[in-house]
Amino acid sequence: MTPDTAPDITPDTAPDHSPEAISAQNAGAASAQDVASEDDVEAVRRQGKIRISEIFGPTVQGEGALLGMPTVFVRTGGCDFRCSWCDTLYAVDPTFRADWLPMDATAILDRVKQLSNNQPILITLSGGNPAIQPLAPLIQLGQQQGFTFAIETQGSIARKWFATLDHLTLSPKPPSSGTVFNANDLAACIAAARSPAATGTTPPLPHPALPSP
Template identity: 80%
Template sequence: MNVHDPHLGKDLTGHGSTGKIRISEIFGPTVQGEGALIGMPTVFVRTGGCDFRCSWCDTLYAVDPAFRADWKPMSADAVLNEVKKLTDGAPILITLSGGNPAIQPLGPLITQGQKEGFSFAIETQGSIAKDWFADLNYLTISPKPPSASTSFDADALAACIDAANAGNGNRNSSLSGPAITLKFPVRDEADLLFADHVRKLHTGIPVCLQPVNTTPAEPHPDGQDGVDLDGLTARYRWLVDEVAKRRLFDVRVLPQWHVHVWGNLRGV
C-alpha cells in the first residue's frame, strides 16, 4: 500500500515554507549502478522521506520515519557545496534519489546547479508530479510492481510525464526537456506483466527491466552483506529468458550492478 508518513506532515510535500531539503546522505563520486545511466560517474544526493513503503525496500534508512532524526534539513546552497567538496568543484551528474525525492523542494537546487555546469537526474516512483521535472536532464520513473505491495496510480504517472514535457511538446528530447526512462523492478511473472502493461500506456519512452534485490540490508554471517548474489543472478537469467520468450525486444534488461559489486553497502 501507499504509506503516508504522519510524522512528516506538510514536510511530505515540500517542508511547508522552509524551502529546506531533507537529506539522508550525500556521497560519491561513484557510478550509477542501474537504469539507463548505468556506469555514468555521479554524486548521489539521497533525500529522506517517502510516500511509499515497498515490501523489499533496500533503503529503509531514507524511508522509515524511525530514521527521521538522521535526516538533515539543508538549503540548496548547502547541498551544492557538499557536492563540490566531493568533486573538488568539478561539475558532475548529480543523482537525486530517496526515499522519494519528488516530495522535496529541489527546484532551486537544480536551477542553481545547472548554472554552474552540473547536470541532474532523478529517480522517483511516479506518484508525485513537480513542475521542476521539466528542468531535469534525466528523469527515471520507476512504477512499483505488485511484489512491492504498493498501489499503482496511472493518472499520477501520466502527470509526472506531462510535467516533464510541459511546454515543449516533444516527448523524451534532451534538447527540450529531460530524457525520460521507465524502469521496472521485476521479481516474478506478475511484475513482468505489470511492466508490459504500463509501458504500453506510454509508448515511445525507453524501458529498463531489472531483477529485484529482495534481500534485507542487514549483514549476514557469511559476510555477503545481506545479498544473495546467486539468487539475484538467477532472477536476472530468468528475466532475460522471459524477455526473449515474450519477444519484448524494445526493452533493456539490466542488473543492479552496484549490488553485485558492493552488496548493500552505503556510500558507494
C-alpha cells in the same frame, strides 16, 4: 533532446483506487502514523530546506539508462510508499527522521563540490521519494554552475520542475512491492517532464524503468 512517443503505461488490469481498496492492498504502503505530517513537511519547506538522508560519491551509476555514468548521489529523506522489499528504509521511515538533515540548495551543492573536487558532475537525486522535496532551487543553482541532474522516482508525484531535469527515471513499483500502481499518477509525471511551459526549454526525456513482477 526531443522526447519520443510516451511509453505504454496501461496496466494489465484497471486497479481499484478507492480508499478501501488502497487500504486493503497497500500492505507495505505508508500508514497515517508513519508518514511525516504535512505541517512538518511544510515547516521545512518554508525555511527553504530539503531533508537530506545522505550525500555520497563520486561513484558510478549502477543501473538504468545512465549505467556507468560518474555521479554524486543526493539521497533525500521521506517517501509516500512503503515497499515490502525496500532496501533504504533509513531514507523512508520517519523513525529515522532525526537523522535527516534540513539543508538549503547552497549547502547541498557545496557538499557535492567538496566530493567532486569542484568539478561539475551528474547529480543523482534519490530517496525515499525525492519528488516530495522542493528541489527546484537546487536544480537551478547547480545547472547555473555546470552540473547536470537526474532523478529516480516511482512516478507517484508530478512536479513542474521535472521539465528542468536533464534526466528523469520513472520506476513504477510492481505488485511484489505491496503497493498499488496508479497509471494516472505516472502519466502526470511524464506530462510534467514533457511540458515546455515550465521552463521555455526542451524538456528531458523520461527513462521508464520497467518493473519486474
